[in-house]
Amino acid sequence: MSLVKVKNLKISFKQYDNIVHAVRGISFEINQGESLGIVGESGSGKSVTFMTVMGLMNSPTSIVEADLIEIDGINVLDQSKENIKKIRGKIAAMVFQDSMTSFDPLHTIGYQIAETIITHKNIDKKEALKKAEHLLERVEIQNADKVLNYYPHQLSGGMLQRSMIAMALSCEPKLLIADEPTTALDVTVQAQILQLLTDIQQETNMSFVMITHDLGVIAETVDRVLVMYSGKIMENSNVFDIFNQPKHPYTKALIDSIPGREPGKKRLKEISKEDRDLWYAGT
Ligand SMILES: Nc1ncnc2c1ncn2[C@@H]1O[C@H](COP(=O)(O)OP(=O)(O)O)[C@@H](O)[C@H]1O
Ligand SMILES: [Mg+2]
Structure with missing residues:
Protein backbone atom coordinates (compact mmCIF):
# COMPACT_ATOMS: atom_id res chain seq x y z
CA MET A 1 0.00 0.00 0.00
CA SER A 2 1.28 3.46 -0.90
CA LEU A 3 1.55 5.83 2.04
CA VAL A 4 2.83 8.71 -0.09
CA LYS A 5 1.87 9.53 -3.68
CA VAL A 6 3.40 12.42 -5.59
CA LYS A 7 2.38 13.06 -9.19
CA ASN A 8 4.01 15.60 -11.47
CA LEU A 9 5.35 17.89 -8.76
CA LYS A 10 6.88 21.16 -9.94
CA ILE A 11 8.46 23.72 -7.64
CA SER A 12 9.79 27.06 -8.85
CA PHE A 13 11.05 30.22 -7.19
CA LYS A 14 10.58 33.75 -8.42
CA GLN A 15 13.85 35.60 -8.42
CA TYR A 16 13.75 39.19 -9.65
CA ASP A 17 12.72 38.78 -13.30
CA ASN A 18 13.72 35.16 -13.37
CA ILE A 19 12.10 31.90 -12.41
CA VAL A 20 14.29 29.14 -10.98
CA HIS A 21 12.85 25.70 -11.68
CA ALA A 22 13.98 23.74 -8.63
CA VAL A 23 11.82 20.64 -9.21
CA ARG A 24 10.64 19.84 -12.72
CA GLY A 25 7.77 17.39 -12.78
CA ILE A 26 8.62 14.43 -10.55
CA SER A 27 6.43 11.49 -9.56
CA PHE A 28 7.05 8.80 -6.99
CA GLU A 29 5.35 6.68 -4.35
CA ILE A 30 6.45 5.39 -0.96
CA ASN A 31 4.99 2.19 0.41
CA GLN A 32 4.04 1.63 4.01
CA ASN A 58 6.18 28.60 2.93
CA SER A 59 8.61 30.71 0.97
CA PRO A 60 6.65 33.68 -0.45
CA THR A 61 8.55 33.32 -3.74
CA SER A 62 7.72 29.65 -4.24
CA ILE A 63 5.29 28.34 -6.85
CA VAL A 64 4.16 24.76 -6.22
CA GLU A 65 2.17 22.78 -8.76
CA ALA A 66 1.28 19.11 -8.67
CA ASP A 67 -1.39 16.74 -9.94
CA LEU A 68 -1.36 15.04 -6.56
CA ILE A 69 0.46 15.07 -3.22
CA GLU A 70 -1.10 12.51 -0.92
CA ILE A 71 -0.05 11.21 2.49
CA ASP A 72 -2.05 8.41 4.07
CA GLY A 73 -4.98 9.06 1.76
CA ILE A 74 -5.08 12.82 2.48
CA ASN A 75 -4.51 15.25 -0.38
CA VAL A 76 -2.00 17.69 1.10
CA LEU A 77 -2.74 20.34 -1.54
CA ASP A 78 -6.40 20.63 -0.45
CA GLN A 79 -5.79 20.99 3.28
CA ALA A 92 4.66 12.37 9.19
CA ALA A 93 7.64 13.91 10.96
CA MET A 94 10.88 15.38 9.68
CA VAL A 95 14.40 15.56 11.11
CA PHE A 96 16.84 18.13 9.74
CA GLN A 97 20.59 18.49 9.53
CA ASP A 98 20.79 21.29 12.04
CA SER A 99 18.94 20.09 15.12
CA MET A 100 20.10 23.10 17.15
CA THR A 101 17.71 25.33 15.21
CA SER A 102 14.86 22.87 15.71
CA PHE A 103 14.90 23.29 19.48
CA ASP A 104 14.02 26.39 21.41
CA PRO A 105 17.12 27.46 23.37
CA LEU A 106 14.95 28.74 26.23
CA HIS A 107 13.29 25.44 27.16
CA THR A 108 14.64 22.10 28.34
CA ILE A 109 14.70 19.10 26.02
CA GLY A 110 12.18 17.28 28.22
CA TYR A 111 9.76 20.21 28.19
CA GLN A 112 9.91 20.47 24.41
CA ILE A 113 9.38 16.77 23.74
CA ALA A 114 6.57 16.64 26.33
CA GLU A 115 4.85 19.67 24.76
CA THR A 116 4.88 17.97 21.36
CA ILE A 117 3.32 14.86 22.90
CA ILE A 118 0.63 16.87 24.72
CA THR A 119 -0.32 18.66 21.47
CA HIS A 120 -1.15 15.35 19.85
CA LYS A 121 -2.20 13.15 22.76
CA ASN A 122 -4.64 13.67 25.56
CA ILE A 123 -2.27 13.03 28.48
CA ASP A 124 -1.05 15.13 31.40
CA LYS A 125 2.34 16.74 31.80
CA LYS A 126 3.75 14.12 34.14
CA GLU A 127 2.84 11.28 31.82
CA ALA A 128 4.21 13.19 28.84
CA LEU A 129 7.54 13.73 30.62
CA LYS A 130 7.72 10.01 31.41
CA LYS A 131 7.08 9.24 27.75
CA ALA A 132 9.78 11.78 26.76
CA GLU A 133 12.21 9.98 29.06
CA HIS A 134 11.41 6.62 27.43
CA LEU A 135 11.92 8.17 24.02
CA LEU A 136 15.33 9.52 25.04
CA GLU A 137 16.21 6.03 26.24
CA ARG A 138 14.99 4.61 22.93
CA VAL A 139 17.42 6.86 21.03
CA GLU A 140 20.15 5.54 23.31
CA ILE A 141 20.78 8.64 25.39
CA GLN A 142 22.46 7.76 28.67
CA ASN A 143 20.97 9.20 31.89
CA ALA A 144 17.77 10.13 30.11
CA ASP A 145 16.15 11.27 33.37
CA LYS A 146 18.86 13.93 33.76
CA VAL A 147 19.00 14.91 30.10
CA LEU A 148 15.28 15.78 30.28
CA ASN A 149 16.32 18.83 32.31
CA TYR A 150 19.12 19.94 29.99
CA TYR A 151 18.87 22.94 27.68
CA PRO A 152 19.79 22.43 24.00
CA HIS A 153 23.19 24.15 24.34
CA GLN A 154 24.19 21.61 27.01
CA LEU A 155 24.06 18.72 24.52
CA SER A 156 26.64 17.60 21.95
CA GLY A 157 25.72 17.57 18.25
CA GLY A 158 25.11 13.83 18.30
CA MET A 159 22.95 14.01 21.45
CA LEU A 160 20.92 16.85 19.97
CA GLN A 161 20.34 14.87 16.81
CA ARG A 162 19.20 11.89 18.91
CA SER A 163 16.84 14.18 20.86
CA MET A 164 15.47 15.52 17.59
CA ILE A 165 14.78 11.95 16.46
CA ALA A 166 13.08 11.29 19.83
CA MET A 167 10.88 14.33 19.27
CA ALA A 168 10.04 13.20 15.73
CA LEU A 169 9.09 9.74 17.01
CA SER A 170 7.02 11.09 19.90
CA CYS A 171 3.74 10.96 18.00
CA GLU A 172 4.44 7.59 16.40
N1 LIG B 1 13.50 29.69 -0.58
C1 LIG B 1 14.14 29.57 -1.75
N2 LIG B 1 14.21 30.62 -2.61
C2 LIG B 1 14.83 30.52 -3.81
N3 LIG B 1 15.41 29.38 -4.26
C3 LIG B 1 15.39 28.30 -3.46
C4 LIG B 1 14.76 28.34 -2.16
N4 LIG B 1 14.88 27.11 -1.59
C5 LIG B 1 15.58 26.36 -2.47
N5 LIG B 1 15.88 27.06 -3.58
C6 LIG B 1 16.60 26.56 -4.77
O1 LIG B 1 16.00 25.35 -5.19
C7 LIG B 1 16.99 24.43 -5.63
C8 LIG B 1 16.85 23.12 -4.86
O2 LIG B 1 17.18 23.35 -3.49
P1 LIG B 1 17.19 22.19 -2.41
O3 LIG B 1 15.94 21.40 -2.50
O4 LIG B 1 17.50 22.84 -1.12
O5 LIG B 1 18.42 21.28 -2.87
P2 LIG B 1 19.05 20.02 -2.14
O6 LIG B 1 18.28 19.74 -0.90
O7 LIG B 1 18.98 18.91 -3.14
O8 LIG B 1 20.47 20.41 -1.86
C9 LIG B 1 18.33 25.12 -5.44
O9 LIG B 1 18.72 25.66 -6.67
C10 LIG B 1 18.04 26.20 -4.44
O10 LIG B 1 18.89 27.30 -4.61
MG1 LIG C 1 18.96 19.81 1.09
Missing part, protein backbone atom coordinates in the same frame (compact mmCIF):
# COMPACT_ATOMS: atom_id res chain seq x y z
CA GLY A 33 7.08 0.24 5.83
CA GLU A 34 9.46 1.01 2.99
CA SER A 35 12.74 2.84 3.41
CA LEU A 36 13.69 5.12 0.56
CA GLY A 37 16.94 6.98 -0.05
CA ILE A 38 16.89 10.29 -1.95
CA VAL A 39 20.32 10.99 -3.37
CA GLY A 40 21.66 13.85 -5.43
CA GLU A 41 24.20 16.61 -5.25
CA SER A 42 23.49 19.82 -3.40
CA GLY A 43 20.85 21.92 -5.15
CA SER A 44 19.19 19.01 -6.97
CA GLY A 45 15.82 19.65 -5.29
CA LYS A 46 15.76 17.02 -2.54
CA SER A 47 14.90 19.26 0.40
CA VAL A 48 12.30 21.41 -1.34
CA THR A 49 10.52 18.27 -2.56
CA PHE A 50 10.06 16.90 0.95
CA MET A 51 9.38 20.29 2.54
CA THR A 52 6.51 20.53 0.06
CA VAL A 53 5.28 17.00 0.79
CA MET A 54 5.23 17.96 4.49
CA GLY A 55 3.38 21.21 3.78
CA LEU A 56 6.38 23.14 5.08
CA MET A 57 7.12 25.08 1.92
CA SER A 80 -5.97 24.05 5.50
CA LYS A 81 -2.88 25.07 7.46
CA GLU A 82 -4.47 23.64 10.61
CA ASN A 83 -5.01 20.23 9.04
CA ILE A 84 -1.48 20.20 7.65
CA LYS A 85 -0.22 20.76 11.19
CA LYS A 86 -2.13 17.71 12.34
CA ILE A 87 -0.66 15.62 9.54
CA ARG A 88 2.77 16.70 10.65
CA GLY A 89 3.73 14.96 13.80
CA LYS A 90 0.90 12.47 13.77
CA ILE A 91 1.28 11.05 10.27
CA PRO A 173 4.41 8.84 12.81
CA LYS A 174 3.76 6.56 9.86
CA LEU A 175 6.47 8.38 7.92
CA LEU A 176 9.81 9.75 9.09
CA ILE A 177 11.82 11.98 6.77
CA ALA A 178 15.46 12.60 7.69
CA ASP A 179 17.09 15.40 5.66
CA GLU A 180 20.88 14.97 5.82
CA PRO A 181 20.54 14.04 9.50
CA THR A 182 24.19 13.16 9.95
CA THR A 183 25.98 15.55 7.61
CA ALA A 184 27.05 17.87 10.42
CA LEU A 185 28.33 15.05 12.65
CA ASP A 186 31.68 13.31 12.77
CA VAL A 187 31.98 9.93 11.08
CA THR A 188 31.64 7.70 14.15
CA VAL A 189 28.55 9.49 15.45
CA GLN A 190 27.18 9.52 11.90
CA ALA A 191 27.34 5.72 11.73
CA GLN A 192 25.68 5.35 15.14
CA ILE A 193 22.78 7.64 14.23
CA LEU A 194 22.25 5.86 10.91
CA GLN A 195 22.18 2.51 12.70
CA LEU A 196 19.70 3.89 15.20
CA LEU A 197 17.39 5.18 12.45
CA THR A 198 17.57 1.83 10.65
CA ASP A 199 16.79 -0.10 13.85
CA ILE A 200 13.82 2.11 14.67
CA GLN A 201 12.48 1.86 11.13
CA GLN A 202 12.60 -1.93 11.21
CA GLU A 203 11.11 -2.11 14.67
CA THR A 204 8.17 0.19 14.02
CA ASN A 205 7.52 -0.59 10.34
CA MET A 206 7.09 3.09 9.58
CA SER A 207 8.07 4.42 6.16
CA PHE A 208 11.42 6.14 6.16
CA VAL A 209 12.96 8.66 3.78
CA MET A 210 16.65 9.36 4.04
CA ILE A 211 17.82 12.42 2.10
CA THR A 212 21.54 12.69 1.45
CA HIS A 213 24.12 13.92 -1.05
CA ASP A 214 26.24 10.89 -0.18
CA LEU A 215 25.20 7.60 -1.76
CA GLY A 216 27.66 5.78 0.50
CA VAL A 217 25.63 6.78 3.55
CA ILE A 218 22.50 4.94 2.51
CA ALA A 219 23.97 1.90 0.79
CA GLU A 220 23.16 -0.37 3.70
CA THR A 221 20.20 1.41 5.19
CA VAL A 222 17.46 1.67 2.54
CA ASP A 223 15.42 -0.63 0.27
CA ARG A 224 15.09 1.68 -2.71
CA VAL A 225 16.87 4.76 -4.03
CA LEU A 226 15.67 7.77 -6.03
CA VAL A 227 18.53 9.59 -7.71
CA MET A 228 17.79 13.28 -8.30
CA TYR A 229 19.64 15.63 -10.58
CA SER A 230 18.67 19.18 -11.41
CA GLY A 231 15.08 18.84 -10.23
CA LYS A 232 14.38 15.53 -11.96
CA ILE A 233 14.39 11.89 -10.93
CA MET A 234 17.15 10.20 -12.89
CA GLU A 235 16.76 6.75 -11.47
CA ASN A 236 14.33 4.93 -9.20
CA SER A 237 15.49 1.39 -8.37
CA ASN A 238 16.11 -0.98 -5.54
CA VAL A 239 19.39 -0.38 -3.79
CA PHE A 240 21.01 -3.54 -5.23
CA ASP A 241 20.40 -2.47 -8.84
CA ILE A 242 21.58 1.08 -8.17
CA PHE A 243 24.97 -0.24 -7.17
CA ASN A 244 25.20 -3.17 -9.58
CA GLN A 245 23.45 -1.89 -12.70
CA PRO A 246 23.31 1.91 -12.52
CA LYS A 247 21.44 3.13 -15.60
CA HIS A 248 22.52 6.76 -15.66
CA PRO A 249 26.03 8.14 -15.99
CA TYR A 250 25.16 10.45 -13.11
CA THR A 251 24.45 7.50 -10.81
CA LYS A 252 27.76 5.94 -11.87
CA ALA A 253 29.51 9.20 -11.02
CA LEU A 254 27.83 9.20 -7.60
CA ILE A 255 29.00 5.65 -6.95
CA ASP A 256 32.55 6.50 -8.03
CA SER A 257 32.56 9.48 -5.70
CA ILE A 258 31.98 7.37 -2.57
CA PRO A 259 35.19 7.70 -0.57
CA GLY A 260 37.08 4.46 -0.26
CA ARG A 261 35.38 2.75 -3.17
CA GLU A 262 38.00 3.84 -5.63
CA PRO A 263 41.12 5.16 -3.95
CA GLY A 264 41.96 8.72 -4.88
CA LYS A 265 38.53 9.54 -6.29
CA LYS A 266 36.71 11.61 -3.76
CA ARG A 267 35.09 14.29 -5.85
CA LEU A 268 32.09 13.92 -8.06
CA LYS A 269 33.11 13.64 -11.68
CA GLU A 270 31.96 16.45 -13.87
CA ILE A 271 29.09 15.45 -16.10
CA SER A 272 29.79 15.87 -19.79
CA LYS A 273 27.52 18.04 -21.89
CA GLU A 274 26.66 15.04 -24.10
CA ASP A 275 25.49 13.01 -21.12
CA ARG A 276 23.40 15.86 -19.83
CA ASP A 277 21.73 16.43 -23.20
CA LEU A 278 21.03 12.71 -23.42
CA TRP A 279 19.20 12.64 -20.10
CA TYR A 280 17.10 15.63 -20.87
CA ALA A 281 16.19 14.14 -24.22
CA GLY A 282 15.09 10.97 -22.47
CA THR A 283 13.29 12.43 -19.46
Whole structure:
Protein backbone atom coordinates (compact mmCIF):
# COMPACT_ATOMS: atom_id res chain seq x y z
CA MET A 1 0.00 0.00 0.00
CA SER A 2 1.28 3.46 -0.90
CA LEU A 3 1.55 5.83 2.04
CA VAL A 4 2.83 8.71 -0.09
CA LYS A 5 1.87 9.53 -3.68
CA VAL A 6 3.40 12.42 -5.59
CA LYS A 7 2.38 13.06 -9.19
CA ASN A 8 4.01 15.60 -11.47
CA LEU A 9 5.35 17.89 -8.76
CA LYS A 10 6.88 21.16 -9.94
CA ILE A 11 8.46 23.72 -7.64
CA SER A 12 9.79 27.06 -8.85
CA PHE A 13 11.05 30.22 -7.19
CA LYS A 14 10.58 33.75 -8.42
CA GLN A 15 13.85 35.60 -8.42
CA TYR A 16 13.75 39.19 -9.65
CA ASP A 17 12.72 38.78 -13.30
CA ASN A 18 13.72 35.16 -13.37
CA ILE A 19 12.10 31.90 -12.41
CA VAL A 20 14.29 29.14 -10.98
CA HIS A 21 12.85 25.70 -11.68
CA ALA A 22 13.98 23.74 -8.63
CA VAL A 23 11.82 20.64 -9.21
CA ARG A 24 10.64 19.84 -12.72
CA GLY A 25 7.77 17.39 -12.78
CA ILE A 26 8.62 14.43 -10.55
CA SER A 27 6.43 11.49 -9.56
CA PHE A 28 7.05 8.80 -6.99
CA GLU A 29 5.35 6.68 -4.35
CA ILE A 30 6.45 5.39 -0.96
CA ASN A 31 4.99 2.19 0.41
CA GLN A 32 4.04 1.63 4.01
CA GLY A 33 7.08 0.24 5.83
CA GLU A 34 9.46 1.01 2.99
CA SER A 35 12.74 2.84 3.41
CA LEU A 36 13.69 5.12 0.56
CA GLY A 37 16.94 6.98 -0.05
CA ILE A 38 16.89 10.29 -1.95
CA VAL A 39 20.32 10.99 -3.37
CA GLY A 40 21.66 13.85 -5.43
CA GLU A 41 24.20 16.61 -5.25
CA SER A 42 23.49 19.82 -3.40
CA GLY A 43 20.85 21.92 -5.15
CA SER A 44 19.19 19.01 -6.97
CA GLY A 45 15.82 19.65 -5.29
CA LYS A 46 15.76 17.02 -2.54
CA SER A 47 14.90 19.26 0.40
CA VAL A 48 12.30 21.41 -1.34
CA THR A 49 10.52 18.27 -2.56
CA PHE A 50 10.06 16.90 0.95
CA MET A 51 9.38 20.29 2.54
CA THR A 52 6.51 20.53 0.06
CA VAL A 53 5.28 17.00 0.79
CA MET A 54 5.23 17.96 4.49
CA GLY A 55 3.38 21.21 3.78
CA LEU A 56 6.38 23.14 5.08
CA MET A 57 7.12 25.08 1.92
CA ASN A 58 6.18 28.60 2.93
CA SER A 59 8.61 30.71 0.97
CA PRO A 60 6.65 33.68 -0.45
CA THR A 61 8.55 33.32 -3.74
CA SER A 62 7.72 29.65 -4.24
CA ILE A 63 5.29 28.34 -6.85
CA VAL A 64 4.16 24.76 -6.22
CA GLU A 65 2.17 22.78 -8.76
CA ALA A 66 1.28 19.11 -8.67
CA ASP A 67 -1.39 16.74 -9.94
CA LEU A 68 -1.36 15.04 -6.56
CA ILE A 69 0.46 15.07 -3.22
CA GLU A 70 -1.10 12.51 -0.92
CA ILE A 71 -0.05 11.21 2.49
CA ASP A 72 -2.05 8.41 4.07
CA GLY A 73 -4.98 9.06 1.76
CA ILE A 74 -5.08 12.82 2.48
CA ASN A 75 -4.51 15.25 -0.38
CA VAL A 76 -2.00 17.69 1.10
CA LEU A 77 -2.74 20.34 -1.54
CA ASP A 78 -6.40 20.63 -0.45
CA GLN A 79 -5.79 20.99 3.28
CA SER A 80 -5.97 24.05 5.50
CA LYS A 81 -2.88 25.07 7.46
CA GLU A 82 -4.47 23.64 10.61
CA ASN A 83 -5.01 20.23 9.04
CA ILE A 84 -1.48 20.20 7.65
CA LYS A 85 -0.22 20.76 11.19
CA LYS A 86 -2.13 17.71 12.34
CA ILE A 87 -0.66 15.62 9.54
CA ARG A 88 2.77 16.70 10.65
CA GLY A 89 3.73 14.96 13.80
CA LYS A 90 0.90 12.47 13.77
CA ILE A 91 1.28 11.05 10.27
CA ALA A 92 4.66 12.37 9.19
CA ALA A 93 7.64 13.91 10.96
CA MET A 94 10.88 15.38 9.68
CA VAL A 95 14.40 15.56 11.11
CA PHE A 96 16.84 18.13 9.74
CA GLN A 97 20.59 18.49 9.53
CA ASP A 98 20.79 21.29 12.04
CA SER A 99 18.94 20.09 15.12
CA MET A 100 20.10 23.10 17.15
CA THR A 101 17.71 25.33 15.21
CA SER A 102 14.86 22.87 15.71
CA PHE A 103 14.90 23.29 19.48
CA ASP A 104 14.02 26.39 21.41
CA PRO A 105 17.12 27.46 23.37
CA LEU A 106 14.95 28.74 26.23
CA HIS A 107 13.29 25.44 27.16
CA THR A 108 14.64 22.10 28.34
CA ILE A 109 14.70 19.10 26.02
CA GLY A 110 12.18 17.28 28.22
CA TYR A 111 9.76 20.21 28.19
CA GLN A 112 9.91 20.47 24.41
CA ILE A 113 9.38 16.77 23.74
CA ALA A 114 6.57 16.64 26.33
CA GLU A 115 4.85 19.67 24.76
CA THR A 116 4.88 17.97 21.36
CA ILE A 117 3.32 14.86 22.90
CA ILE A 118 0.63 16.87 24.72
CA THR A 119 -0.32 18.66 21.47
CA HIS A 120 -1.15 15.35 19.85
CA LYS A 121 -2.20 13.15 22.76
CA ASN A 122 -4.64 13.67 25.56
CA ILE A 123 -2.27 13.03 28.48
CA ASP A 124 -1.05 15.13 31.40
CA LYS A 125 2.34 16.74 31.80
CA LYS A 126 3.75 14.12 34.14
CA GLU A 127 2.84 11.28 31.82
CA ALA A 128 4.21 13.19 28.84
CA LEU A 129 7.54 13.73 30.62
CA LYS A 130 7.72 10.01 31.41
CA LYS A 131 7.08 9.24 27.75
CA ALA A 132 9.78 11.78 26.76
CA GLU A 133 12.21 9.98 29.06
CA HIS A 134 11.41 6.62 27.43
CA LEU A 135 11.92 8.17 24.02
CA LEU A 136 15.33 9.52 25.04
CA GLU A 137 16.21 6.03 26.24
CA ARG A 138 14.99 4.61 22.93
CA VAL A 139 17.42 6.86 21.03
CA GLU A 140 20.15 5.54 23.31
CA ILE A 141 20.78 8.64 25.39
CA GLN A 142 22.46 7.76 28.67
CA ASN A 143 20.97 9.20 31.89
CA ALA A 144 17.77 10.13 30.11
CA ASP A 145 16.15 11.27 33.37
CA LYS A 146 18.86 13.93 33.76
CA VAL A 147 19.00 14.91 30.10
CA LEU A 148 15.28 15.78 30.28
CA ASN A 149 16.32 18.83 32.31
CA TYR A 150 19.12 19.94 29.99
CA TYR A 151 18.87 22.94 27.68
CA PRO A 152 19.79 22.43 24.00
CA HIS A 153 23.19 24.15 24.34
CA GLN A 154 24.19 21.61 27.01
CA LEU A 155 24.06 18.72 24.52
CA SER A 156 26.64 17.60 21.95
CA GLY A 157 25.72 17.57 18.25
CA GLY A 158 25.11 13.83 18.30
CA MET A 159 22.95 14.01 21.45
CA LEU A 160 20.92 16.85 19.97
CA GLN A 161 20.34 14.87 16.81
CA ARG A 162 19.20 11.89 18.91
CA SER A 163 16.84 14.18 20.86
CA MET A 164 15.47 15.52 17.59
CA ILE A 165 14.78 11.95 16.46
CA ALA A 166 13.08 11.29 19.83
CA MET A 167 10.88 14.33 19.27
CA ALA A 168 10.04 13.20 15.73
CA LEU A 169 9.09 9.74 17.01
CA SER A 170 7.02 11.09 19.90
CA CYS A 171 3.74 10.96 18.00
CA GLU A 172 4.44 7.59 16.40
CA PRO A 173 4.41 8.84 12.81
CA LYS A 174 3.76 6.56 9.86
CA LEU A 175 6.47 8.38 7.92
CA LEU A 176 9.81 9.75 9.09
CA ILE A 177 11.82 11.98 6.77
CA ALA A 178 15.46 12.60 7.69
CA ASP A 179 17.09 15.40 5.66
CA GLU A 180 20.88 14.97 5.82
CA PRO A 181 20.54 14.04 9.50
CA THR A 182 24.19 13.16 9.95
CA THR A 183 25.98 15.55 7.61
CA ALA A 184 27.05 17.87 10.42
CA LEU A 185 28.33 15.05 12.65
CA ASP A 186 31.68 13.31 12.77
CA VAL A 187 31.98 9.93 11.08
CA THR A 188 31.64 7.70 14.15
CA VAL A 189 28.55 9.49 15.45
CA GLN A 190 27.18 9.52 11.90
CA ALA A 191 27.34 5.72 11.73
CA GLN A 192 25.68 5.35 15.14
CA ILE A 193 22.78 7.64 14.23
CA LEU A 194 22.25 5.86 10.91
CA GLN A 195 22.18 2.51 12.70
CA LEU A 196 19.70 3.89 15.20
CA LEU A 197 17.39 5.18 12.45
CA THR A 198 17.57 1.83 10.65
CA ASP A 199 16.79 -0.10 13.85
CA ILE A 200 13.82 2.11 14.67
CA GLN A 201 12.48 1.86 11.13
CA GLN A 202 12.60 -1.93 11.21
CA GLU A 203 11.11 -2.11 14.67
CA THR A 204 8.17 0.19 14.02
CA ASN A 205 7.52 -0.59 10.34
CA MET A 206 7.09 3.09 9.58
CA SER A 207 8.07 4.42 6.16
CA PHE A 208 11.42 6.14 6.16
CA VAL A 209 12.96 8.66 3.78
CA MET A 210 16.65 9.36 4.04
CA ILE A 211 17.82 12.42 2.10
CA THR A 212 21.54 12.69 1.45
CA HIS A 213 24.12 13.92 -1.05
CA ASP A 214 26.24 10.89 -0.18
CA LEU A 215 25.20 7.60 -1.76
CA GLY A 216 27.66 5.78 0.50
CA VAL A 217 25.63 6.78 3.55
CA ILE A 218 22.50 4.94 2.51
CA ALA A 219 23.97 1.90 0.79
CA GLU A 220 23.16 -0.37 3.70
CA THR A 221 20.20 1.41 5.19
CA VAL A 222 17.46 1.67 2.54
CA ASP A 223 15.42 -0.63 0.27
CA ARG A 224 15.09 1.68 -2.71
CA VAL A 225 16.87 4.76 -4.03
CA LEU A 226 15.67 7.77 -6.03
CA VAL A 227 18.53 9.59 -7.71
CA MET A 228 17.79 13.28 -8.30
CA TYR A 229 19.64 15.63 -10.58
CA SER A 230 18.67 19.18 -11.41
CA GLY A 231 15.08 18.84 -10.23
CA LYS A 232 14.38 15.53 -11.96
CA ILE A 233 14.39 11.89 -10.93
CA MET A 234 17.15 10.20 -12.89
CA GLU A 235 16.76 6.75 -11.47
CA ASN A 236 14.33 4.93 -9.20
CA SER A 237 15.49 1.39 -8.37
CA ASN A 238 16.11 -0.98 -5.54
CA VAL A 239 19.39 -0.38 -3.79
CA PHE A 240 21.01 -3.54 -5.23
CA ASP A 241 20.40 -2.47 -8.84
CA ILE A 242 21.58 1.08 -8.17
CA PHE A 243 24.97 -0.24 -7.17
CA ASN A 244 25.20 -3.17 -9.58
CA GLN A 245 23.45 -1.89 -12.70
CA PRO A 246 23.31 1.91 -12.52
CA LYS A 247 21.44 3.13 -15.60
CA HIS A 248 22.52 6.76 -15.66
CA PRO A 249 26.03 8.14 -15.99
CA TYR A 250 25.16 10.45 -13.11
CA THR A 251 24.45 7.50 -10.81
CA LYS A 252 27.76 5.94 -11.87
CA ALA A 253 29.51 9.20 -11.02
CA LEU A 254 27.83 9.20 -7.60
CA ILE A 255 29.00 5.65 -6.95
CA ASP A 256 32.55 6.50 -8.03
CA SER A 257 32.56 9.48 -5.70
CA ILE A 258 31.98 7.37 -2.57
CA PRO A 259 35.19 7.70 -0.57
CA GLY A 260 37.08 4.46 -0.26
CA ARG A 261 35.38 2.75 -3.17
CA GLU A 262 38.00 3.84 -5.63
CA PRO A 263 41.12 5.16 -3.95
CA GLY A 264 41.96 8.72 -4.88
CA LYS A 265 38.53 9.54 -6.29
CA LYS A 266 36.71 11.61 -3.76
CA ARG A 267 35.09 14.29 -5.85
CA LEU A 268 32.09 13.92 -8.06
CA LYS A 269 33.11 13.64 -11.68
CA GLU A 270 31.96 16.45 -13.87
CA ILE A 271 29.09 15.45 -16.10
CA SER A 272 29.79 15.87 -19.79
CA LYS A 273 27.52 18.04 -21.89
CA GLU A 274 26.66 15.04 -24.10
CA ASP A 275 25.49 13.01 -21.12
CA ARG A 276 23.40 15.86 -19.83
CA ASP A 277 21.73 16.43 -23.20
CA LEU A 278 21.03 12.71 -23.42
CA TRP A 279 19.20 12.64 -20.10
CA TYR A 280 17.10 15.63 -20.87
CA ALA A 281 16.19 14.14 -24.22
CA GLY A 282 15.09 10.97 -22.47
CA THR A 283 13.29 12.43 -19.46
N1 LIG B 1 13.50 29.69 -0.58
C1 LIG B 1 14.14 29.57 -1.75
N2 LIG B 1 14.21 30.62 -2.61
C2 LIG B 1 14.83 30.52 -3.81
N3 LIG B 1 15.41 29.38 -4.26
C3 LIG B 1 15.39 28.30 -3.46
C4 LIG B 1 14.76 28.34 -2.16
N4 LIG B 1 14.88 27.11 -1.59
C5 LIG B 1 15.58 26.36 -2.47
N5 LIG B 1 15.88 27.06 -3.58
C6 LIG B 1 16.60 26.56 -4.77
O1 LIG B 1 16.00 25.35 -5.19
C7 LIG B 1 16.99 24.43 -5.63
C8 LIG B 1 16.85 23.12 -4.86
O2 LIG B 1 17.18 23.35 -3.49
P1 LIG B 1 17.19 22.19 -2.41
O3 LIG B 1 15.94 21.40 -2.50
O4 LIG B 1 17.50 22.84 -1.12
O5 LIG B 1 18.42 21.28 -2.87
P2 LIG B 1 19.05 20.02 -2.14
O6 LIG B 1 18.28 19.74 -0.90
O7 LIG B 1 18.98 18.91 -3.14
O8 LIG B 1 20.47 20.41 -1.86
C9 LIG B 1 18.33 25.12 -5.44
O9 LIG B 1 18.72 25.66 -6.67
C10 LIG B 1 18.04 26.20 -4.44
O10 LIG B 1 18.89 27.30 -4.61
MG1 LIG C 1 18.96 19.81 1.09
